[in-house]
Amino acid sequence: MDLSMKHEYLPEDLQVVSLGFWPTPFVARVKIALAEKGVQSEYKEEEDLKNKSSLLLQMNPIHKKVPVLIHNGKPLSESLIVVQYIDEVWQDGPPLLPSDPYLRSQAMFWADLKRYIYPVGWKVWTTKAEEQDAAKKEFLENTGLLEELKDKPFFGGENLGFVDVTLIPIYSWLPVYEKFANFSLVVERPKFIEWAKKCMEKESVSKSSRPAKAQ
Amino acid sequence: MEEVKVIGFWASPYVYRVTWALKLKGVEYEYQEEDVFNKSDLLLQYNPVHKKVPVFVHGGKLIAESIVILEYIDETWPQNPLLPTDPHARAMARFWTKFGDDKKPEFLGFLGRTGEEQMEAVKSAQECLKILEEHGLEEKKFFDGDKIGMTDLSLGWIAFYFEAMEEAAGVQVLEATSFPRLHAWIRNFKEVQVVKENHPDQARLLAYFKWLREMYVKPATIWAEFGAAYKLLCF
Numbered sequence: 318m319d320l321s322m323k324h325e326y327l328p329e330d331l332q333v334v335s336l337g338f339w340p341t342p343f344v345a346r347v348k349i350a351l352a353e354k355g356v357q358s359e360y361k362e363e364e365d366l367k368n369k370s371s372l373l374l375q376m377n378p379i380h381k382k383v384p385v386l387i388h389n390g391k392p393l394s395e396s397l398i399v400v401q402y403i404d405e406v407w408q409d410g411p412p413l414l415p416s417d418p419y420l421r422s423q424a425m426f427w428a429d430l431k432r433y434i435y436p437v438g439w440k441v442w443t444t445k446a447e448e449q450d451a452a453k454k455e456f457l458e459n460t461g462l463l464e465e466l467k468d469k470p471f472f473g474g475e476n477l478g479f480v481d482v483t484l485i486p487i488y489s490w491l492p493v494y495e496k497f498a499n500f501s502l503v504v505e506r507p508k509f510i511e512w513a514k515k516c517m518e519k520e521s522v523s524k525s526s527r528p529a530k531a532q
Numbered sequence: 533m534e535e536v537k538v539i540g541f542w543a544s545p546y547v548y549r550v551t552w553a554l555k556l557k558g559v560e561y562e563y564q565e566e567d568v569f570n571k572s573d574l575l576l577q578y579n580p581v582h583k584k585v586p587v588f589v590h591g592g593k594l595i596a597e598s599i600v601i602l603e604y605i606d607e608t609w610p611q612n613p614l615l616p617t618d619p620h621a622r623a624m625a626r627f628w629t630k631f632g633d634d635k636k637p638e639f640l641g642f643l644g645r646t647g648e649e650q651m652e653a654v655k656s657a658q659e660c661l662k663i664l665e666e667h668g669l670e671e672k673k674f675f676d677g678d679k680i681g682m683t684d685l686s687l688g689w690i691a692f693y694f695e696a697m698e699e700a701a702g703v704q705v706l707e708a709t710s711f712p713r714l715h716a717w718i719r720n721f722k723e724v725q726v727v728k729e730n731h732p733d734q735a736r737l738l739a740y741f742k743w744l745r746e747m748y749v750k751p752a753t754i755w756a757e758f759g760a761a762y763k764l765l766c767f
Contacts, residue, residue, distance in 0.1 A: 379631070379663060391620055398626045405619040418607040419593050425600045433581060462581065 333358035336373055336385040338366055342435075342486030343396035344384040345525045349482050350400045352521030354407040397428060400482055411476045424473075427466065428483040433459050438487065441494045453498045457505055464508045470515055477519060485516040489526050534591030536561040539575060541568045543732060543740050545689030546598040547586040552685050553602055555726035557609040599629060602682055614682040625676055628668045629686040635660045639690075643701050643741060644748030650703065657705050661714060669713045673720055680724055684717075691718040692732050693741075700741035 333356055337344030351358050363373055363383055376385045376392035385392055386399045388406070393399050404413040414421050437459060440452035463484070466472065472480035491502055491513075503510050516522045536554070538561055540547030554561050566575050566585050578587045579596040587594060588601040590608070595601050606614040615622050632639075638660050641653035664687070668675055675683035694706045708715045721727055 379667060388620075393620070393623050393627070395627055395630055398623050398630065401626070402619055402623040405622065418604050419590075419595070421607065422595045422600050422604040425603065426595070426597055429597065429600075 332389060334361060334387040335359075336361050336363060336370075336376065336387070337383045338363045341383060342490065345486035345489075346396045346483050347384040347386055347399050347403070348525035349477070349485070349521050350403045350413065352525060353413065353477055353482065354403060354410060356403070356407055397483060400479065404479070411473075413473065413477070413479045413482060415473075415478070424479045427463070427472070428480045430483060430487070434484070434487065438490060438494055441498045442490075443497075449498055453500060456494070457500075460502070460506045460509050464506060464512075467508075467512065471512070477516065477521070481516055485513060485522055486526065488513045488517065533560075535589065537564060537589040538562070539564045539566050539578060539587040539589070540585045541566050543737065544568070544585055545693060546584075548688060548731070549598050549685045550586045550588060550601050550605070551730060552688065552726055553605045553614060553682075555730060556612050556614075556680075557605065558611065559605070559609055599626075599633070599682075599686070602685065606682070614676075614685065616676070616681070625681055625683045628664075628675055628683045631663070631668070632683075632687045640697070642703055642705060643697050643745055646749055650701070654703055654705050658710070661706060661711055665711050665713050669717055671713075674717065680721065680727075684721060688721060688727065690714070691721045691727075692734070693737065696734060696737040696741050699738055700745050 333351070335344075335347050335351065335358060337348070337360060339362065348360065361372070363370060366383075369381055373383065373385060374381055376387055377383075377394045380394060382394065384396055384399060385394045386402070387393075388402075393402055400413065414424055434456075437452055437456045441449060441456050444452060469475060472478050472484070495501055517526070536559060538547065538550055538554070540551070540563060542565060551561070551563070566572060568585060571583060575585065575587065576583055578589070578594050579585075582596060584596065586598055586601060587596050588604070589595075590604075595604055602614060615625055638653075638656045640657075642650050642657055645653045668683075672678075674680045675687060690706070698705055706714065722731075
């Protein structure tokens with residue numbers, strides 16, 4: 318079955334396209350993964366998520382969300398799944414996921430940030446009083462757990478790995494959390510910040526990130 | 533031979549995914565039942581971050597999160613693979629597995645609601661089922677093709693839990709006329725040997741869901757129990 322799709326925007330010779338929206342950390346993951354693998358690709362920004370492009374709606378009809386990766390006309394969505402796909406298809410250079418099944422399972426477990434980082438971060442930013450205090454405490458506990466995990470420069474060892482790629486996009490949101498909940502991660506979680514800064518020195522990361530604007 | 537152990541709870545569909553996978557691959561394992569309403573120190577020690585079942589133990593290594601466990605099982609015991617070899621097909625299997633998990637609140641919402649709210653919840657569940665029917669399953673026998681795979685194991689709870697939940701809640705959701713493909717898939721899924729021999733007892737499930745429903749529709753005075761039950765149901 319030919320799963321590739323045709324659209325006026327996708328010329329026949331364009332191999333890899335990603336669709337995104339700059340504030341979403343999930344989009345940055347895909348950009349970083351493609352850059353780490355040295356994949357030539359084109360990035361197309363969705364200008365307005367309240368007015369989605371026909372390309373996005375055709376390529377992700379189920380969820381209508383970014384990021385979407387289109388490879389040889391075949392679309393894929395869900396950022397962790399896309400990053401894993403990128404790792405499986407482009408095998409030149411160091412892999413993002415370890416080859417040992419147990420180490421892979423650990424990377425996949427910790428990379429699923431929606432279980433223990435993003436929703437807590439959201440609460441840190443958007444709630445007040447006791448709820449915010451509880452969220453702040455949980456955020457610090459969870460970033461603390463991450464600090465414990467790592468004994469090399471990156472979660473992936475000497476190079477960026479799956480957890481680094483999926484976690485680092487949160488860096489642009491940290492000033493927002495710190496401002497709204499009045500705390501400092503450099504003080505509370507210095508190893509975490511040190512790791513983040515090391516990631517930001519990588520060209521693949523710095524080129525894929527933009528600072529979030531605190532409203 | 534290295535120890536293989538599953539720590540689970542009889543009503544958890546997440547646990548069945550793992551035991552079905554092990555049986556499909558012919559891997560012997562020890563099963564330990566956990567009372568999730570009264571968590572043991574062992575579980576809290578084995579899964580300190582999320583404190584949930586299933587927990588998988590292999591030669592002293594501990595792994596939590598059912599999909600992470602399934603991928604580990606597939607890589608460690610390659611016979612009867614759960615995922616295809618083609619990267620795009622693998623990504624699609626993972627996509628539909630994730631869809632089923634992310635939409636759990638929509639699928640299950642009708643169990644704990646009454647009146648208008650319940651009707652809305654039924655519609656919500658049916659919208660998600662429609663997506664599975666038309667985009668996930670399409671014309672295939674199983675979600676993963678001619679043989680069952682990770683997606684089928686992950687969605688397998690639909691084959692056993694829906695009927696019990698519908699009866700407990702007094703509504704019809706997964707109707708045969710509206711969902712012919714899903715009904716065919718349920719029949720085919722139940723015929724798979726490892727599923728036939730290993731699935732939750734329907735009568736026990738019904739009693740369990742009736743009990744859960746009573747908890748939900750009571751005024752929320754017993755908040756702690758409600759919270760635990762809700763979390764459990766949302767697995």
